[in-house]
């Protein structure tokens with residue numbers, strides 16, 4: 177019979193972030209034998225591995241077992257039943273970008289199943305979903321953490337929560353919130369040198385694991401809009417949705433209707449001149465162009481899009497996939513609290529998920 181010091185873990189999604197999470201989970205299970213972490217379910221969109229008697233799946237071999245499995249994933253309501261019936265507490269780790277999985281969070285939480293996730297969809301969907309998630313968690317006592325939904329593993333959500341919960345008042349949040357956009361502009365329009373070809377940099381960002389599963393979700397500005405929706409809500413602004421404020425898209429008009437991400441990437445080189453024009457216009461003023469976002473609490477305004485910056489500006493000087501996020505608050509006055517570092521990539525994102533899991537374990541086990 178398992179003791180209360182055992183926690184069952186279900187992992188949905190084993191892509192770039194999911195794979196890195198499994199490797200961190202394996203190290204965590206070895207380093208900290210208590211509570212005993214029992215991986216009881218793992219799935220991709222097409223396959224799953226689980227045992228109806230909750231026997232643990234070896235974390236080290238989970239990916240191999242998943243790729244050779246002949247089982248289909250359970251329906252979300254079945255996963256909730258399965259985890260609610262586990263012999264002790266269970267945690268769902270959602271490493272997908274699925275809206276369907278996100279929509280089921282209130283169900284999981286109401287059944288006492290805690291959630292950790294880098295998926296932005298639940299927290300930036302309708303305001304009702306946001307309310308349902310936190311109401312379900314508070315009623316059942318299940319925990320929900322989503323640090324990597326903004327700034328990957330950077331401590332953005334935890335910092336904002338700490339500011340608010342200790343009574344500070346956020347007045348403005350601004351910065352670079354997309355690892356993909358940061359990488360693209362840092363390499364396409366660097367402060368020094370001529371930079372690469374736009375469409376080739378987009379392909380590179382995908383290969384490096386920075387983009388969303390469909391890179392159009394980054395280029396249309398929606399990924400940044402989702403992050404700002406999450407931060408605005410946490411700061412006390414009940415933003416209705418990521419499409420309820422101005423968001424600039426970098427998708428060429430001619431490619432707005434292509435049916436797949438792959439077709440989009442194939443056709444993008446034909447439209448490189450559009451981004452070249454934007455870059456030259458900034459260069460003519462001695463500046464560089466970057467993709468940024470801001471939330472102004474007093475005017476209740478949120479915006480996402482391109483802006484030009486002096487080459488000496490900290491935003492212009494970012495490297496790689498770095499994010500930079502400035503919190504202006506009553507306490508910090510005119511010198512904002514600034515968080516900077518890699519904002520995308522499998523390992524740094526999984527780090528946020530694993531550290532959330534550690535927080536949950538310390539509260540439920």
Ligand SMILES: NC(=O)C1=CN([C@@H]2O[C@H](COP(=O)(O)OP(=O)(O)OC[C@H]3O[C@@H](n4cnc5c(N)ncnc54)[C@H](OP(=O)(O)O)[C@@H]3O)[C@@H](O)[C@H]2O)C=CC1
Pocket residue numbers: 188189190191192193194219220221222249271272273274276277294295296324325327328355385386387388389519520521522525
């Ligand atoms: N990559 C990054 O740098 C960051 C990512 N994130 C977030 O992390 C999440 C994962 O990103 P990433 O790993 O890069 O994406 P990937 O596309 O690499 O992986 C997504 C995984 O989810 C699986 N999946 C999709 N839908 C379902 C479903 N309904 N049920 C079960 N499995 C499903 C896919 O399965 P299949 O392989 O069968 O398609 C795949 O294994 C996203 O929400 C993203 O926004 C957050 C911060 C940074």
Ligand SMILES: N[C@@H](CC=O)C(=O)O
Pocket residue numbers: 324325326327328353354355356357386387388394399519520521
């Ligand atoms: N596609 C996103 C991944 C992290 O949220 C990004 O590039 O920032």
Ligand code: NA
Pocket residue numbers: 323324325326327328329330331332333528
């Ligand atoms: Na984060």
